[in-house]
Amino acid sequence: MSKIYVLDTNVLLQDPHSIFSFEENEVVIPAVVLEEVDSKKRYMDEIGRNARHVSRLIDSFRGNGKLHERIPLENGGSLRIELNHRSFQQLQDIFIEKTNDNRILAVAKNLSLEEETKEDGKTVILVSKDALVRVKADAIGLLSEDYLSDRVIENDHVYTGFLEVYTAKETIDRYYEKGEIQASEIVTFPLFPNQFLVMKDALGSSASAIGIVDKSRKKLKKLIFDYDHIWGIKPRNVQQTAAFELLLRKDLPLVTLTGKAGTGKTLLALASGLLQTEDHGAYKKLLVARPIVPVGKDIGFLPGEKEEKLRPWMQPIYDNLEYLFNVKKPGELDAILAGMGSIEVEALTYIRGRSIPDQYIIIDEAQNLTKHEVKTILTRVGEGSKIVLMGDPEQIDHPYLDAYNNGLTYVVERFKDQMIAGHVKLIKGERSGLAQLAADLL
Known part of the structure; x- marks a missing residue:
């Protein structure tokens, strides 16, 4: 028997093509979801891009019939915009506030009650990435699921x-x-x-x-490489040895590293990049970038020129560079970098539209990238460049990503069969005993 899937806003904003992921079943989008999507379409980030894509996609269906009626989809299913089941009467004694989440729940609950009165009534399932919405659905006797197709x-x-x-x-x-x-x-x-x-x-x-x-x-x-140390860094375990092998090989233009905080991902990548850029001249420049995603509350706009604005976000990179250059005095690192001229620390905000040939590219915190963003980055890589994506899939700050649908995991799984790519997961923390214990216990 076919089912009715009611989609929450976050499902569409995470995957605009989620409409086609429910096979030969009926997909229902509450009107309040369209309002929420409309409020996001002016954003200049991934969420805004997806909101605009959803808007165009639904608009394209208008040629197939009336949206408040059942519109056939290519996969055999159907789609409709729900306008007639917005009554809050069933939930007003449970959820007093008429929030958008509760309005979506009301639509799904009213649809479910209507289907129960029919002899051949369909099962109604609310699909949401929001755990609390699924909890609320369970509390009112409504079936709910997480969206896992992405x-x-x-x-x-x-x-x-x-x-x-x-x-x-x-x-x-x-x-x-x-x-x-x-x-x-x-x-x-x-x-x-x-x-x-x-x-x-x-x-x-x-x-x-x-x-x-x-x-x-x-x-x-x-293994090809057997260095005692690289820029003063010695591999301390077998996974770090494997990581150095991948990072130093010219025939592997794509390398991915995952691991908990303190396993040495950034330090190993920077040391390898400096060796091949500064010592061997295999690449013209070392480009280090990371997505600007705050941990905790955002600190708002920052004063100064671009470099001054980026400094707080890029500080983890500078910390590792200070260690590698053995910096002793404040301001010494800036003088070193200015004198070398071959190291560029950049925010991923500025990478779209670029072509980056003959460079050693390091993308830190790649677990906070979406599939679309990571595709944008990899398609920027020019001839003769090598790119390293690294991060901890268990430590994600993006609201719509998890350990299984983020851009880093996406690249690891899609490229594991390719001869030009290599991957290793770092297991043991080497930052300090406290850092390792914190990573394990917390």
Whole structure:
């Protein structure tokens, strides 16, 4: 039996094409949702862009019939704008305030009550990204669901970029002797290109080795780079060693790093970028950028020129640069950067429309990017450039994103099969014992 799905505003603002995600069922958009979408269409961010897209999309349906009646969709379902079920009588004793959320709940509840009176009545389901709206729906006996179609994966099995496998000590010895080994000798399942395997002795000895799957996916090879340190930074665990391998390889123009706070993502990327830009001259410039998304309450407009306005947002980058340059005095870093001229710290606000060739690009806090924004960034990458996206998918400040539908997770999952990309998830915090404990406990 077909169902009726009532969409909350946040579903449309998160995914304008969500209208087509409900197969051969009926999609209902309450009139109050259109009002909320209209109030957002002047925003100059991703939400505003999606609001304008939704407006144009719904407007395009007008040629198919009257919107307050049932309009057929390409996927076999239907769409209508709901105007006649706005009565608040059923909810006035429960929710006194006539907020937009409660008005949407009223539409869904009244539709549900009407369908219950019919012999072949349909099941009515409210779809919302807002957890409290779903809680309220449950409280009034209304079915509700989260919108999950925008998720890259359906569970928490996000690609980590490495595996631990147990094998015979003789196999590990032969790997060290030859520098490579057939992957089929270690695992029976398919692997991804540029995936890392950490081999350990199945009998429990201390013998171990790390290798990277080649582009044919048939061989496991030794890592190319074996630096004692890079700009004073030494890898402290196997994942950091793997990260350095990806960050230093010229044949991998896309690298993604994920991990909790303090695992070294930014520091490793900056050290690798400085080595290849300043020491080796492999790239003309090191470009570091991050999205401007505040944690907690926004501090409002900032005084000064662009550089002064950006400084508070970019301070985490400058902190890592001060550590790498061993800065001792206030203002010394600015003098160093001005003298070098090959390091650019920028906000992602200014990246649209650019073409960025022959540069080492680092995008920090990429988990706060939407799929559209991350596509915009990756399509800016010019010939001869390398881009590093990094962040913690569990630490998101964007109101409509979660660990499974953010831009960083999207890129990790979509590119894990590609030969030009590499990924590794950093596990162990190396900032301090307190930072690691806080990341685990809090």
